[in-house]
Amino acid sequence: MENRKEYEEVSMPRSLRHKDVICFAILAVVITLIPVFVESKYHLIVLNIIGLNTIVVVGLNLLIGFAGQISLGHAAFYGLGSYFSGILTVNYGFPHWPAMVVAMVTTGGIAYLIGYPALKLRGHYLVMATLGFGIIINILMGELEQFTGGHDGLIGIPPLSIGSLTFDNDLKSFYLIWTFVFFCMLAARNLLRSRVGRALRAIHGSEVAANSLGVNTASYKVKVFVLSAMFASVSGSLYAHYITFISPSTYDFYYSIQVVTMVIVGGMGSLWGSLFGAAVLSLISEALHVAKQYHVIAYGVFLSLMLIFLPEGVLVSIHHFYQNRKLKKLLAAEKGGLTG
């Protein structure tokens, strides 16, 4: 009888769902209230950059943390979003929202063309393919001058607007970007708590077992790769319309490393960890702004330390600590029940 009580305390699927709802409610409130406390334009810019990075990192985490595949080319997908949006609106006079959708779909299609062959092979071919792809795209941004403006960049990208509301300052952009963050996270959370999300996590756990339970692992890996590229593309489009100026240096290999680091710091496979990782590393990045040449070193050291001491990431490690305690408590309770 004593045992039964323990069990009830330990198993609480319902409250888990409530926890999610509470977290999203808090996120919504925080987003709404932040501008009340943050007045400096600089701080708003930093927050907006955090938001944009979060969208990329949430998408990338679906790939790395849930499906167990690594991409070192997400700067390219982020960049494709920016450049498609920029080129379509500036050079061809496209309306901006449709341009964003075109960018997202095209980027997804390109991701499919890379992911399909790379993921057919067993092993980490996706890393190689995306690494090469990222570098090629970055070079093309500089070389295809007549479309991209070359190394000088593309200027005069119009800000986004809805009706008469134009998102033309940092505060308005803050609300726009973080609304996107909110819904991207919500969509990711929906996915994770669903059939598809479980299948993806199962692939990470044991591909052969997932396969034997009827998951078409090859197809799922390609699809989640495409999805994560689309997240990056949307973020890239938002960036282009927010900053109104884009140039190739934003989308270099270093950015790909940065977002992978954010995933690892926050915790592979942790949705809220993505937000955490993006925030912490964007802030570190800003703090080191004065000494740009130390950026890479700082990131390298940080990444190494994480992988040595907290390979699961900050938030996931905390979660596992509590899980283990739960398990110990349960086993101890059972033992007590048997002897007493």
Added chain:
Amino acid sequence: MSNSNPILKLVNISINFGGLRAINRLSFQVENGQIFSLIGPNGAGKTTAINIITGIYHPADGEIYFEGQALSRKRPHQVARMGIARTFQNIQMFQNMTVRENVMVGLHTRTRSEFVRCLLHTPMVRKEERAVRRRCDEVLEFLNLTPRADLLAAGLPYGDQKRVEIARTLATAPALLLLDEPVAGLNMQETHEMSDTILKIRERGITVVLVAHDMNMVMGISDTITVLNYGEKIAEGGPQEIQNDPGVIEAYLGREL
């Protein structure tokens, strides 16, 4: 045997790994509702046979029929969809997931929401999710895993993980269940419980193919036993026949000098 309606039938299956013929012209058939055991010394080809049936390997020669349909070119997830489930000799846990989530993956073939629907969390997804939870709770209860449901699978004791693996396969509602060494590494009591579980699974109308080394268990619960040695069938029959078969005794213990 001749006028029966087998659920699974292997006809002259052969497979080579490099120059080694791991299975040579193997034929057997499993009757509906049986507990059918595959036994034999290490390296006899038991696990290879299971891997061929489930589409992990494709045979060099021969054909497999499941409920009358040919299987040999199917991929693992397609085989699963047809109603064949399996466990693994070395546990293949989804370590990063809870026990309940592990079992929920087993319902993948029984549900159909895809990416877009799941991202949007449509009413259909919600409806499916409720059905999945209900079915999952049943399976957890059946294997006495309810108290473990919300724990991460990674930290569970070995015996519990074995049961989670079986729970996962039962969630797929298979017609045929292949158990690869379900009692390896379990203590006597756990082995006993596992035998009971396998019998209970059979009572649910699921045909079981069992690979095991524990002779007490195999002899105790099997309807038919097929003995493999060096990739070939050397004997087949009920427990009594097998125990007295000189060829089997020789394969296991060696010849008397």
